[in-house]
Amino acid sequence: MKFAPLLIVLPLIAAPLCVLIRHRTIVRVLATATTWACLGIALHLLSLVGQLPVGETTLTYALGGWHPSVGIEYSIDALNAFVLVIVSMIAAVVLPVGPGTAADAIPKDKEYLFYTAFLLCLTGLMGITITGDAFNVFVFLEITSLSSYTLIALGKGRKALTAAFTYLIMGTIGGTFLLLGIGLMYQLTGSLNMAVIQEVLAGIDPTNKTKVVAFGFLFTGSAIKLAIFPLHQWLPNAYTHAPSTISAFLAATATKVSFYVMVRFSFFLFGSAYVFDYLQADRLLMPLAIAAIFVGSAAAIFQGDVKRLLAYSSIAQIGYMVLGFSLNSVTGLTGSIVHLFNHALMKGGLFLVVACVVHRIGSSQVQDWKGLGQRMPITMGAFVVGGLGLIGVPVTVGFVSKWYLVLGAIEQGRFVVAALVLIGSLLAVIYIWRIVETVFFQAPPEGSERCEAPLFMLLPTFILLGASIWFGIDTEMTAGFARAAAEIALPGVMP
Protein backbone atom coordinates (compact mmCIF):
# COMPACT_ATOMS: atom_id res chain seq x y z
CA MET A 1 0.00 0.00 0.00
CA LYS A 2 2.95 2.32 0.56
CA PHE A 3 3.36 2.44 -3.24
CA ALA A 4 -0.08 3.99 -3.78
CA PRO A 5 0.99 7.68 -3.88
CA LEU A 6 3.73 6.81 -6.40
CA LEU A 7 0.94 6.19 -8.90
CA ILE A 8 0.27 9.93 -8.89
CA VAL A 9 3.73 11.22 -8.02
CA LEU A 10 5.65 9.35 -10.75
CA PRO A 11 3.83 10.80 -13.78
CA LEU A 12 3.49 14.18 -12.04
CA ILE A 13 7.26 14.43 -11.65
CA ALA A 14 8.04 12.88 -15.03
CA ALA A 15 5.91 15.51 -16.81
CA PRO A 16 8.05 18.59 -15.93
CA LEU A 17 11.19 16.45 -16.35
CA CYS A 18 10.15 15.96 -19.99
CA VAL A 19 10.02 19.73 -20.43
CA LEU A 20 13.49 20.08 -18.90
CA ILE A 21 15.11 17.24 -20.87
CA ARG A 22 13.53 17.94 -24.27
CA HIS A 23 15.64 15.32 -26.05
CA ARG A 24 13.24 13.30 -28.23
CA THR A 25 14.45 9.76 -27.51
CA ILE A 26 15.17 10.24 -23.80
CA VAL A 27 11.76 11.84 -23.22
CA ARG A 28 10.04 9.01 -25.05
CA VAL A 29 11.85 6.34 -23.00
CA LEU A 30 11.20 8.22 -19.74
CA ALA A 31 7.47 8.62 -20.46
CA THR A 32 7.10 4.99 -21.50
CA ALA A 33 8.98 3.75 -18.43
CA THR A 34 6.72 5.89 -16.21
CA THR A 35 3.51 4.45 -17.65
CA TRP A 36 4.78 0.88 -17.30
CA ALA A 37 5.83 1.56 -13.69
CA CYS A 38 2.29 2.86 -13.06
CA LEU A 39 0.82 -0.29 -14.58
CA GLY A 40 3.02 -2.38 -12.26
CA ILE A 41 1.85 -0.44 -9.19
CA ALA A 42 -1.81 -0.61 -10.26
CA LEU A 43 -1.60 -4.39 -10.69
CA HIS A 44 0.10 -4.64 -7.29
CA LEU A 45 -2.77 -2.63 -5.71
CA LEU A 46 -5.37 -4.82 -7.43
CA SER A 47 -3.73 -7.95 -6.01
CA LEU A 48 -3.56 -6.34 -2.53
CA VAL A 49 -7.30 -5.57 -2.70
CA GLY A 50 -7.90 -9.17 -3.79
CA GLN A 51 -6.08 -10.45 -0.70
CA LEU A 52 -8.11 -8.43 1.81
CA PRO A 53 -9.66 -10.55 4.56
CA VAL A 54 -13.40 -11.24 4.31
CA GLY A 55 -15.48 -8.31 5.55
CA GLU A 56 -12.92 -5.64 4.67
CA THR A 57 -13.27 -3.85 1.35
CA THR A 58 -11.04 -0.80 1.43
CA LEU A 59 -7.34 -0.04 1.72
CA THR A 60 -6.54 3.46 2.88
CA TYR A 61 -3.45 5.63 2.79
CA ALA A 62 -3.30 8.93 4.65
CA LEU A 63 -1.23 11.30 2.54
CA GLY A 64 1.62 12.88 4.51
CA GLY A 65 0.42 11.14 7.67
CA TRP A 66 -2.40 13.65 8.21
CA HIS A 67 -5.52 12.35 9.83
CA PRO A 68 -8.20 11.71 7.15
CA SER A 69 -10.51 14.35 8.66
CA VAL A 70 -8.02 17.13 7.85
CA GLY A 71 -5.74 15.63 5.21
CA ILE A 72 -6.29 13.87 1.93
CA GLU A 73 -6.85 10.17 2.02
CA TYR A 74 -6.38 7.67 -0.77
CA SER A 75 -8.82 4.81 -0.50
CA ILE A 76 -8.75 1.84 -2.78
CA ASP A 77 -11.36 -0.85 -3.13
CA ALA A 78 -12.18 -3.43 -5.81
CA LEU A 79 -13.86 -0.80 -8.00
CA ASN A 80 -11.15 1.81 -8.28
CA ALA A 81 -8.31 -0.72 -8.25
CA PHE A 82 -9.90 -2.20 -11.38
CA VAL A 83 -10.31 1.22 -13.03
CA LEU A 84 -6.69 2.09 -12.15
CA VAL A 85 -5.53 -1.03 -13.97
CA ILE A 86 -7.62 -0.12 -17.03
CA VAL A 87 -6.24 3.43 -17.19
CA SER A 88 -2.59 2.54 -16.62
CA MET A 89 -2.77 -0.45 -18.97
CA ILE A 90 -4.13 1.63 -21.85
CA ALA A 91 -1.56 4.37 -21.19
CA ALA A 92 1.30 1.86 -21.10
CA VAL A 93 0.23 0.24 -24.38
CA VAL A 94 -0.74 3.40 -26.28
CA LEU A 95 2.06 5.79 -25.29
CA PRO A 96 4.88 3.87 -27.08
CA VAL A 97 3.07 4.59 -30.36
CA GLY A 98 3.98 8.20 -29.73
CA PRO A 99 2.46 11.22 -31.47
CA GLY A 100 2.69 9.09 -34.63
CA THR A 101 0.30 10.59 -37.11
CA ALA A 102 0.64 13.98 -35.50
CA ALA A 103 4.32 13.93 -36.46
CA ASP A 104 3.61 16.26 -39.36
CA ALA A 105 1.50 18.53 -37.14
CA ILE A 106 3.95 18.61 -34.20
CA PRO A 107 7.45 19.70 -35.14
CA LYS A 108 9.96 17.08 -34.01
CA ASP A 109 11.63 19.44 -31.56
CA LYS A 110 8.29 20.10 -29.82
CA GLU A 111 7.41 16.45 -29.29
CA TYR A 112 8.36 16.60 -25.60
CA LEU A 113 5.28 18.75 -25.03
CA PHE A 114 3.09 15.92 -26.28
CA TYR A 115 4.58 13.56 -23.70
CA THR A 116 4.27 16.18 -20.96
CA ALA A 117 0.57 16.71 -21.63
CA PHE A 118 0.02 12.96 -21.90
CA LEU A 119 1.65 12.31 -18.53
CA LEU A 120 -0.32 15.13 -16.88
CA CYS A 121 -3.53 13.69 -18.30
CA LEU A 122 -2.55 10.28 -16.89
CA THR A 123 -1.82 11.85 -13.49
CA GLY A 124 -5.26 13.40 -13.42
CA LEU A 125 -7.08 10.24 -14.45
CA MET A 126 -5.28 8.17 -11.81
CA GLY A 127 -5.85 10.88 -9.22
CA ILE A 128 -9.61 11.02 -9.79
CA THR A 129 -9.77 7.27 -9.42
CA ILE A 130 -7.56 6.74 -6.40
CA THR A 131 -8.56 9.63 -4.17
CA GLY A 132 -10.92 9.38 -1.23
CA ASP A 133 -11.41 13.14 -1.01
CA ALA A 134 -14.28 14.81 -2.84
CA PHE A 135 -12.53 18.11 -3.58
CA ASN A 136 -9.48 16.24 -4.82
CA VAL A 137 -11.71 14.69 -7.48
CA PHE A 138 -12.43 18.17 -8.85
CA VAL A 139 -8.76 19.19 -8.85
CA PHE A 140 -7.62 16.07 -10.67
CA LEU A 141 -10.57 16.32 -13.04
CA GLU A 142 -9.43 19.77 -14.09
CA ILE A 143 -5.83 18.55 -14.52
CA THR A 144 -7.11 15.83 -16.83
CA SER A 145 -9.41 18.19 -18.70
CA LEU A 146 -6.83 20.93 -19.27
CA SER A 147 -4.25 18.47 -20.55
CA SER A 148 -6.76 16.71 -22.79
CA TYR A 149 -7.89 20.02 -24.36
CA THR A 150 -4.23 20.64 -25.18
CA LEU A 151 -3.77 17.15 -26.59
CA ILE A 152 -6.87 17.46 -28.79
CA ALA A 153 -5.71 20.84 -30.07
CA LEU A 154 -2.48 19.15 -31.24
CA GLY A 155 -4.47 17.43 -33.99
CA LYS A 156 -3.86 18.17 -37.62
CA GLY A 157 -5.88 20.95 -39.21
CA ARG A 158 -7.77 23.89 -37.78
CA LYS A 159 -10.88 21.89 -36.91
CA ALA A 160 -8.92 20.38 -34.01
CA LEU A 161 -8.81 23.87 -32.48
CA THR A 162 -12.56 24.43 -32.61
CA ALA A 163 -13.14 20.87 -31.33
CA ALA A 164 -10.82 21.56 -28.39
CA PHE A 165 -12.52 24.89 -27.71
CA THR A 166 -16.01 23.36 -27.68
CA TYR A 167 -14.79 20.60 -25.38
CA LEU A 168 -13.21 23.24 -23.14
CA ILE A 169 -16.51 25.11 -22.77
CA MET A 170 -18.52 21.96 -22.12
CA GLY A 171 -15.86 20.41 -19.89
CA THR A 172 -15.49 23.53 -17.75
CA ILE A 173 -19.26 23.79 -17.25
CA GLY A 174 -19.26 20.11 -16.23
CA GLY A 175 -16.32 20.60 -13.89
CA THR A 176 -17.90 23.67 -12.29
CA PHE A 177 -21.15 21.77 -11.75
CA LEU A 178 -19.15 19.12 -9.91
CA LEU A 179 -17.49 21.83 -7.82
CA LEU A 180 -20.87 23.27 -6.89
CA GLY A 181 -22.19 19.81 -6.02
CA ILE A 182 -19.18 19.14 -3.82
CA GLY A 183 -19.76 22.49 -2.10
CA LEU A 184 -23.37 21.67 -1.35
CA MET A 185 -22.29 18.29 -0.05
CA TYR A 186 -19.77 20.00 2.21
CA GLN A 187 -22.54 22.28 3.51
CA LEU A 188 -24.63 19.23 4.38
CA THR A 189 -21.95 17.04 5.91
CA GLY A 190 -19.10 19.35 6.95
CA SER A 191 -16.57 16.99 5.44
CA LEU A 192 -14.76 16.34 2.19
CA ASN A 193 -13.71 12.79 3.03
CA MET A 194 -15.85 10.40 1.00
CA ALA A 195 -16.13 7.78 3.74
CA VAL A 196 -17.37 10.41 6.21
CA ILE A 197 -19.72 11.98 3.63
CA GLN A 198 -21.20 8.54 2.94
CA GLU A 199 -21.94 8.02 6.63
CA VAL A 200 -23.41 11.45 7.26
CA LEU A 201 -25.47 11.55 4.05
CA ALA A 202 -27.04 8.21 4.93
CA GLY A 203 -28.43 9.83 8.09
CA ILE A 204 -29.92 12.85 6.30
CA ASP A 205 -33.59 12.79 5.48
CA PRO A 206 -34.17 12.04 1.76
CA THR A 207 -36.61 14.95 1.49
CA ASN A 208 -33.79 17.40 2.28
CA LYS A 209 -33.66 19.79 -0.66
CA THR A 210 -29.93 20.51 -0.48
CA LYS A 211 -29.29 16.80 -0.85
CA VAL A 212 -31.32 16.66 -4.08
CA VAL A 213 -29.63 19.74 -5.52
CA ALA A 214 -26.16 18.45 -4.59
CA PHE A 215 -26.90 15.14 -6.27
CA GLY A 216 -28.31 16.90 -9.32
CA PHE A 217 -25.19 19.01 -9.85
CA LEU A 218 -22.79 16.12 -9.22
CA PHE A 219 -24.71 13.86 -11.53
CA THR A 220 -25.07 16.37 -14.37
CA GLY A 221 -21.42 17.38 -14.04
CA SER A 222 -20.17 13.83 -14.41
CA ALA A 223 -22.76 13.14 -17.14
CA ILE A 224 -21.28 15.95 -19.26
CA LYS A 225 -17.78 14.51 -18.85
CA LEU A 226 -19.14 11.04 -19.60
CA ALA A 227 -20.97 12.29 -22.74
CA ILE A 228 -24.29 10.66 -21.89
CA PHE A 229 -26.83 11.33 -24.63
CA PRO A 230 -27.98 14.23 -25.02
CA LEU A 231 -24.83 15.80 -23.47
CA HIS A 232 -22.54 14.16 -26.02
CA GLN A 233 -22.15 17.00 -28.52
CA TRP A 234 -18.49 17.67 -27.74
CA LEU A 235 -17.34 14.08 -28.15
CA PRO A 236 -17.51 13.30 -31.92
CA ASN A 237 -15.51 16.38 -32.96
CA ALA A 238 -12.97 15.97 -30.18
CA TYR A 239 -12.23 12.34 -31.05
CA THR A 240 -12.27 12.95 -34.80
CA HIS A 241 -9.79 15.80 -34.93
CA ALA A 242 -7.44 14.76 -32.12
CA PRO A 243 -4.25 12.87 -33.08
CA SER A 244 -5.18 9.18 -33.47
CA THR A 245 -3.05 8.09 -30.51
CA ILE A 246 -4.87 10.58 -28.33
CA SER A 247 -8.26 9.45 -29.60
CA ALA A 248 -7.26 5.91 -28.64
CA PHE A 249 -6.13 7.01 -25.18
CA LEU A 250 -9.04 9.34 -24.39
CA ALA A 251 -11.74 7.06 -25.81
CA ALA A 252 -10.39 4.20 -23.72
CA THR A 253 -9.83 6.06 -20.45
CA ALA A 254 -11.44 9.50 -20.02
CA THR A 255 -15.06 8.40 -20.34
CA LYS A 256 -14.33 5.32 -18.20
CA VAL A 257 -13.04 7.45 -15.36
CA SER A 258 -16.08 9.75 -15.64
CA PHE A 259 -18.30 6.70 -15.40
CA TYR A 260 -16.36 5.68 -12.30
CA VAL A 261 -16.99 9.13 -10.78
CA MET A 262 -20.70 8.72 -11.45
CA VAL A 263 -20.78 5.26 -9.84
CA ARG A 264 -18.74 6.49 -6.86
CA PHE A 265 -21.05 9.44 -6.19
CA SER A 266 -24.33 7.64 -6.87
CA PHE A 267 -23.82 4.21 -5.33
CA PHE A 268 -21.32 5.00 -2.59
CA LEU A 269 -21.89 8.56 -1.37
CA PHE A 270 -25.65 8.86 -1.90
CA GLY A 271 -26.46 5.16 -1.97
CA SER A 272 -28.66 3.22 -4.36
CA ALA A 273 -31.62 3.40 -2.00
CA TYR A 274 -31.68 7.20 -2.33
CA VAL A 275 -30.84 7.43 -6.03
CA PHE A 276 -33.07 4.66 -7.30
CA ASP A 277 -35.79 4.08 -4.73
CA TYR A 278 -36.39 7.70 -3.71
CA LEU A 279 -35.33 9.76 -6.75
CA GLN A 280 -36.07 6.97 -9.26
CA ALA A 281 -33.16 8.01 -11.43
CA ASP A 282 -33.62 4.87 -13.52
CA ARG A 283 -36.80 6.29 -15.03
CA LEU A 284 -34.70 9.02 -16.63
CA LEU A 285 -31.49 7.10 -17.21
CA MET A 286 -32.83 3.98 -18.85
CA PRO A 287 -34.58 5.79 -21.75
CA LEU A 288 -31.51 8.03 -22.17
CA ALA A 289 -29.23 4.99 -22.26
CA ILE A 290 -31.36 3.26 -24.87
CA ALA A 291 -31.62 6.48 -26.88
CA ALA A 292 -27.81 6.77 -26.72
CA ILE A 293 -27.44 3.22 -28.06
CA PHE A 294 -29.74 3.88 -31.00
CA VAL A 295 -28.80 7.48 -31.82
CA GLY A 296 -25.08 6.72 -31.51
CA SER A 297 -25.22 3.58 -33.64
CA ALA A 298 -27.54 5.13 -36.24
CA ALA A 299 -25.34 8.22 -36.57
CA ALA A 300 -22.28 5.98 -36.89
CA ILE A 301 -23.80 4.30 -39.96
CA PHE A 302 -23.79 7.56 -41.93
CA GLN A 303 -20.28 8.82 -41.14
CA GLY A 304 -17.74 9.18 -43.92
CA ASP A 305 -14.81 9.39 -41.54
CA VAL A 306 -13.75 6.24 -39.69
CA LYS A 307 -12.65 8.16 -36.58
CA ARG A 308 -16.00 9.96 -36.42
CA LEU A 309 -17.75 6.62 -36.90
CA LEU A 310 -15.84 5.16 -33.96
CA ALA A 311 -16.63 8.26 -31.89
CA TYR A 312 -20.37 7.85 -32.48
CA SER A 313 -20.02 4.16 -31.69
CA SER A 314 -18.43 5.26 -28.38
CA ILE A 315 -21.60 7.20 -27.57
CA ALA A 316 -23.60 4.01 -28.14
CA GLN A 317 -21.20 2.00 -25.98
CA ILE A 318 -21.48 4.59 -23.20
CA GLY A 319 -25.21 3.96 -23.51
CA TYR A 320 -24.63 0.28 -22.67
CA MET A 321 -22.62 1.26 -19.59
CA VAL A 322 -25.31 3.64 -18.37
CA LEU A 323 -27.96 1.01 -19.05
CA GLY A 324 -26.22 -1.44 -16.70
CA PHE A 325 -25.93 1.38 -14.15
CA SER A 326 -29.66 2.16 -14.40
CA LEU A 327 -30.68 -1.47 -13.83
CA ASN A 328 -29.53 -1.02 -10.21
CA SER A 329 -28.67 -4.69 -9.78
CA VAL A 330 -25.42 -6.53 -9.15
CA THR A 331 -25.64 -8.27 -12.52
CA GLY A 332 -26.34 -5.04 -14.40
CA LEU A 333 -23.54 -3.14 -12.68
CA THR A 334 -21.18 -6.09 -13.26
CA GLY A 335 -22.01 -5.75 -16.96
CA SER A 336 -21.25 -2.01 -16.87
CA ILE A 337 -17.96 -2.38 -15.03
CA VAL A 338 -16.75 -5.27 -17.15
CA HIS A 339 -17.74 -3.21 -20.20
CA LEU A 340 -15.45 -0.40 -18.98
CA PHE A 341 -12.55 -2.81 -19.36
CA ASN A 342 -13.81 -4.45 -22.53
CA HIS A 343 -14.69 -1.24 -24.32
CA ALA A 344 -11.30 0.23 -23.39
CA LEU A 345 -9.61 -2.72 -25.11
CA MET A 346 -11.79 -2.62 -28.23
CA LYS A 347 -11.97 1.13 -28.80
CA GLY A 348 -8.32 1.65 -27.91
CA GLY A 349 -7.36 -1.06 -30.40
CA LEU A 350 -9.66 0.25 -33.15
CA PHE A 351 -8.38 3.83 -32.86
CA LEU A 352 -4.82 2.44 -33.03
CA VAL A 353 -5.79 0.66 -36.28
CA VAL A 354 -6.90 4.05 -37.61
CA ALA A 355 -3.57 5.48 -36.39
CA CYS A 356 -1.73 2.77 -38.40
CA VAL A 357 -3.74 3.51 -41.55
CA VAL A 358 -3.39 7.28 -41.24
CA HIS A 359 0.35 6.78 -40.73
CA ARG A 360 0.54 4.96 -44.10
CA ILE A 361 -2.09 6.46 -46.39
CA GLY A 362 -2.74 9.72 -44.54
CA SER A 363 -6.52 9.53 -44.53
CA SER A 364 -9.26 8.26 -42.26
CA GLN A 365 -12.03 8.75 -44.85
CA VAL A 366 -13.91 5.53 -45.63
CA GLN A 367 -13.69 6.18 -49.40
CA ASP A 368 -9.89 6.24 -49.23
CA TRP A 369 -9.86 2.87 -47.50
CA LYS A 370 -10.91 0.98 -50.65
CA GLY A 371 -9.02 -2.28 -51.05
CA LEU A 372 -6.94 -1.72 -47.93
CA GLY A 373 -7.51 -5.39 -47.12
CA GLN A 374 -4.99 -6.20 -49.86
CA ARG A 375 -2.59 -3.41 -48.98
CA MET A 376 -2.55 -3.77 -45.18
CA PRO A 377 -3.96 -7.26 -44.50
CA ILE A 378 -2.63 -7.59 -40.95
CA THR A 379 -3.88 -4.18 -39.80
CA MET A 380 -7.28 -4.77 -41.37
CA GLY A 381 -7.48 -8.21 -39.78
CA ALA A 382 -7.06 -6.43 -36.44
CA PHE A 383 -9.86 -4.03 -37.41
CA VAL A 384 -12.22 -6.94 -38.05
CA VAL A 385 -11.44 -8.42 -34.63
CA GLY A 386 -12.23 -5.10 -32.95
CA GLY A 387 -15.36 -4.65 -35.05
CA LEU A 388 -16.65 -8.09 -34.09
CA GLY A 389 -16.10 -7.08 -30.48
CA LEU A 390 -18.23 -3.94 -30.91
CA ILE A 391 -21.01 -6.04 -32.41
CA GLY A 392 -20.76 -8.47 -29.49
CA VAL A 393 -19.99 -11.72 -31.31
CA PRO A 394 -19.27 -14.65 -28.94
CA VAL A 395 -15.60 -15.24 -27.98
CA THR A 396 -14.98 -11.48 -28.11
CA VAL A 397 -15.15 -9.29 -25.02
CA GLY A 398 -18.18 -7.42 -26.38
CA PHE A 399 -20.22 -10.57 -25.95
CA VAL A 400 -19.32 -10.86 -22.26
CA SER A 401 -20.57 -7.36 -21.42
CA LYS A 402 -23.78 -7.75 -23.38
CA TRP A 403 -24.39 -11.15 -21.79
CA TYR A 404 -24.40 -9.57 -18.33
CA LEU A 405 -26.53 -6.61 -19.47
CA VAL A 406 -29.16 -8.83 -21.08
CA LEU A 407 -29.07 -11.16 -18.08
CA GLY A 408 -29.53 -8.20 -15.74
CA ALA A 409 -32.51 -6.94 -17.75
CA ILE A 410 -34.16 -10.36 -17.89
CA GLU A 411 -33.65 -10.86 -14.14
CA GLN A 412 -35.93 -7.87 -13.58
CA GLY A 413 -38.40 -9.00 -16.20
CA ARG A 414 -37.51 -6.12 -18.52
CA PHE A 415 -37.67 -8.16 -21.71
CA VAL A 416 -38.15 -5.10 -23.92
CA VAL A 417 -34.86 -3.64 -22.67
CA ALA A 418 -33.08 -6.94 -23.31
CA ALA A 419 -34.51 -7.03 -26.84
CA LEU A 420 -33.45 -3.42 -27.49
CA VAL A 421 -29.87 -4.25 -26.47
CA LEU A 422 -29.83 -7.03 -29.05
CA ILE A 423 -31.37 -4.82 -31.75
CA GLY A 424 -28.74 -2.16 -30.95
CA SER A 425 -26.07 -4.76 -31.70
CA LEU A 426 -27.57 -5.26 -35.16
CA LEU A 427 -26.98 -1.56 -35.89
CA ALA A 428 -23.33 -2.14 -34.99
CA VAL A 429 -23.26 -4.91 -37.62
CA ILE A 430 -24.28 -2.34 -40.25
CA TYR A 431 -21.63 0.25 -39.49
CA ILE A 432 -18.84 -2.28 -39.10
CA TRP A 433 -19.92 -4.11 -42.27
CA ARG A 434 -19.80 -0.88 -44.27
CA ILE A 435 -16.09 -0.58 -43.56
CA VAL A 436 -15.36 -4.28 -43.96
CA GLU A 437 -17.09 -4.17 -47.36
CA THR A 438 -15.07 -1.16 -48.54
CA VAL A 439 -11.83 -2.61 -47.27
CA PHE A 440 -12.08 -6.19 -48.49
CA PHE A 441 -14.50 -6.23 -51.42
CA GLN A 442 -13.50 -3.15 -53.36
CA ALA A 443 -10.46 -2.90 -55.59
CA PRO A 444 -7.58 -0.74 -54.36
CA PRO A 445 -6.79 2.32 -56.50
CA GLU A 446 -4.50 1.74 -59.50
CA GLY A 447 -0.79 1.62 -58.83
CA SER A 448 -1.05 1.28 -55.06
CA GLU A 449 1.20 -1.18 -53.35
CA ARG A 450 1.33 -3.11 -50.11
CA CYS A 451 2.16 -0.86 -47.19
CA GLU A 452 1.84 -2.65 -43.85
CA ALA A 453 2.13 -0.46 -40.76
CA PRO A 454 5.45 -0.48 -38.87
CA LEU A 455 5.90 -2.98 -36.04
CA PHE A 456 6.01 -0.40 -33.23
CA MET A 457 2.43 0.59 -34.14
CA LEU A 458 1.17 -2.91 -34.93
CA LEU A 459 2.38 -4.40 -31.67
CA PRO A 460 0.26 -2.19 -29.32
CA THR A 461 -2.73 -2.73 -31.61
CA PHE A 462 -2.27 -6.47 -31.37
CA ILE A 463 -1.82 -6.38 -27.60
CA LEU A 464 -5.17 -4.59 -27.15
CA LEU A 465 -7.18 -6.53 -29.72
CA GLY A 466 -5.50 -9.83 -28.80
CA ALA A 467 -6.49 -9.16 -25.20
CA SER A 468 -10.05 -8.50 -26.40
CA ILE A 469 -10.17 -12.10 -27.65
CA TRP A 470 -8.32 -13.51 -24.63
CA PHE A 471 -10.69 -11.93 -22.12
CA GLY A 472 -13.63 -12.90 -24.31
CA ILE A 473 -12.73 -16.56 -23.73
CA ASP A 474 -11.27 -16.36 -20.22
CA THR A 475 -13.97 -14.26 -18.57
CA GLU A 476 -13.32 -15.49 -15.01
CA MET A 477 -10.81 -12.82 -14.12
CA THR A 478 -12.39 -9.61 -15.46
CA ALA A 479 -15.96 -10.59 -14.65
CA GLY A 480 -14.77 -11.68 -11.19
CA PHE A 481 -13.26 -8.27 -10.44
CA ALA A 482 -16.29 -6.49 -11.88
CA ARG A 483 -18.66 -8.57 -9.75
CA ALA A 484 -16.60 -7.91 -6.62
CA ALA A 485 -16.79 -4.17 -7.42
CA ALA A 486 -20.54 -4.33 -8.07
CA GLU A 487 -21.13 -6.17 -4.80
CA ILE A 488 -19.44 -3.50 -2.70
CA ALA A 489 -21.36 -0.82 -4.62
CA LEU A 490 -24.66 -2.49 -3.78
CA PRO A 491 -24.25 -3.94 -0.29
CA GLY A 492 -27.22 -5.87 0.96
CA VAL A 493 -28.77 -6.34 -2.46
CA MET A 494 -29.08 -9.97 -3.37
CA PRO A 495 -27.12 -10.83 -6.53
Next chain:
Amino acid sequence: MSVVLDLWHYWVVIILMMIGLYTVIARDHLVKKVMGLNIFQSSVILFYVAMGKVNGGTAPIFGEEGLVFSNPIPHVLMLTAIVVGIATTALALSLAIRIQEAYGTCEEDEILPMDREGAGS
Protein backbone atom coordinates in the same frame (compact mmCIF):
# COMPACT_ATOMS: atom_id res chain seq x y z
CA MET B 1 -39.58 38.72 1.73
CA SER B 2 -37.13 37.06 4.10
CA VAL B 3 -36.34 34.44 1.49
CA VAL B 4 -34.83 37.21 -0.60
CA LEU B 5 -33.26 39.35 2.13
CA ASP B 6 -31.88 36.72 4.50
CA LEU B 7 -30.45 34.59 1.75
CA TRP B 8 -29.27 37.45 -0.45
CA HIS B 9 -25.81 35.94 -0.95
CA TYR B 10 -27.38 32.89 -2.59
CA TRP B 11 -29.32 35.15 -4.92
CA VAL B 12 -26.09 36.88 -5.93
CA VAL B 13 -24.60 33.47 -6.71
CA ILE B 14 -27.63 32.34 -8.70
CA ILE B 15 -27.89 35.59 -10.69
CA LEU B 16 -24.17 35.65 -11.53
CA MET B 17 -24.31 31.99 -12.49
CA MET B 18 -27.21 32.54 -14.87
CA ILE B 19 -25.55 35.61 -16.42
CA GLY B 20 -22.43 33.53 -17.02
CA LEU B 21 -24.26 30.54 -18.42
CA TYR B 22 -26.40 32.77 -20.67
CA THR B 23 -23.29 34.52 -22.03
CA VAL B 24 -21.64 31.19 -22.82
CA ILE B 25 -24.71 29.99 -24.70
CA ALA B 26 -25.93 33.16 -26.38
CA ARG B 27 -22.75 34.98 -27.44
CA ASP B 28 -21.02 34.02 -30.66
CA HIS B 29 -17.65 35.62 -30.05
CA LEU B 30 -15.27 33.10 -28.50
CA VAL B 31 -13.64 35.60 -26.14
CA LYS B 32 -17.09 36.62 -24.85
CA LYS B 33 -17.82 32.95 -24.24
CA VAL B 34 -14.64 32.75 -22.16
CA MET B 35 -15.78 35.82 -20.19
CA GLY B 36 -19.12 34.13 -19.55
CA LEU B 37 -17.31 31.05 -18.36
CA ASN B 38 -15.31 33.23 -15.98
CA ILE B 39 -18.42 34.79 -14.47
CA PHE B 40 -19.93 31.32 -14.15
CA GLN B 41 -16.89 30.03 -12.28
CA SER B 42 -16.71 33.14 -10.09
CA SER B 43 -20.28 32.59 -8.93
CA VAL B 44 -19.29 29.19 -7.53
CA ILE B 45 -16.23 30.73 -5.88
CA LEU B 46 -18.49 33.31 -4.18
CA PHE B 47 -20.78 30.48 -3.11
CA TYR B 48 -17.93 28.74 -1.28
CA VAL B 49 -16.71 31.97 0.28
CA ALA B 50 -20.21 32.84 1.53
CA MET B 51 -20.55 29.33 2.90
CA GLY B 52 -17.47 29.60 5.10
CA LYS B 53 -18.35 33.00 6.58
CA VAL B 54 -19.55 32.98 10.17
CA ASN B 55 -21.57 36.00 11.36
CA GLY B 56 -19.28 38.25 13.37
CA GLY B 57 -16.37 35.90 12.81
CA THR B 58 -12.83 37.11 12.23
CA ALA B 59 -9.95 35.67 10.24
CA PRO B 60 -8.92 32.26 11.61
CA ILE B 61 -5.66 33.33 13.25
CA PHE B 62 -4.68 32.07 16.69
CA GLY B 63 -5.79 34.54 19.34
CA GLU B 64 -7.47 34.64 22.71
CA GLU B 65 -9.80 31.83 23.80
CA GLY B 66 -13.38 31.81 22.57
CA LEU B 67 -12.66 33.81 19.45
CA VAL B 68 -15.36 33.42 16.77
CA PHE B 69 -13.74 32.83 13.40
CA SER B 70 -14.88 31.95 9.88
CA ASN B 71 -14.41 28.44 8.52
CA PRO B 72 -11.11 28.62 6.60
CA ILE B 73 -11.51 25.40 4.62
CA PRO B 74 -13.92 26.62 1.91
CA HIS B 75 -11.81 29.76 1.52
CA VAL B 76 -8.64 27.74 1.06
CA LEU B 77 -10.35 25.41 -1.38
CA MET B 78 -11.21 28.41 -3.51
CA LEU B 79 -7.51 29.28 -3.87
CA THR B 80 -7.22 26.06 -5.83
CA ALA B 81 -10.39 26.77 -7.78
CA ILE B 82 -9.12 30.24 -8.72
CA VAL B 83 -5.88 28.73 -10.01
CA VAL B 84 -7.89 26.21 -12.02
CA GLY B 85 -10.00 29.06 -13.40
CA ILE B 86 -6.92 31.03 -14.46
CA ALA B 87 -5.41 27.99 -16.16
CA THR B 88 -8.66 27.35 -18.02
CA THR B 89 -8.94 30.98 -19.12
CA ALA B 90 -5.33 31.04 -20.29
CA LEU B 91 -5.80 27.88 -22.33
CA ALA B 92 -9.13 29.06 -23.75
CA LEU B 93 -7.67 32.42 -24.79
CA SER B 94 -4.64 30.82 -26.41
CA LEU B 95 -6.98 28.51 -28.33
CA ALA B 96 -8.99 31.57 -29.37
CA ILE B 97 -5.81 33.24 -30.67
CA ARG B 98 -4.93 30.18 -32.73
CA ILE B 99 -8.50 29.97 -34.03
CA GLN B 100 -8.26 33.64 -35.03
CA GLU B 101 -5.02 32.86 -36.88
CA ALA B 102 -6.43 29.78 -38.62
CA TYR B 103 -9.88 31.10 -39.54
CA GLY B 104 -9.35 34.84 -39.56
CA THR B 105 -12.30 35.30 -37.21
CA CYS B 106 -13.42 34.52 -33.67
CA GLU B 107 -17.16 34.63 -34.40
CA GLU B 108 -18.67 31.19 -33.98
CA ASP B 109 -21.37 31.76 -36.61
CA GLU B 110 -18.65 32.46 -39.18
CA ILE B 111 -16.47 29.53 -38.11
CA LEU B 112 -19.18 26.88 -38.24
CA PRO B 113 -20.03 27.32 -41.96
CA MET B 114 -16.30 27.24 -42.77
CA ASP B 115 -16.01 23.92 -40.93
CA ARG B 116 -19.04 22.51 -42.69
CA GLU B 117 -17.58 23.24 -46.12
CA GLY B 118 -14.83 20.83 -45.12
CA ALA B 119 -12.17 23.27 -46.23
CA GLY B 120 -9.67 22.14 -43.62
CA SER B 121 -6.17 23.52 -43.94
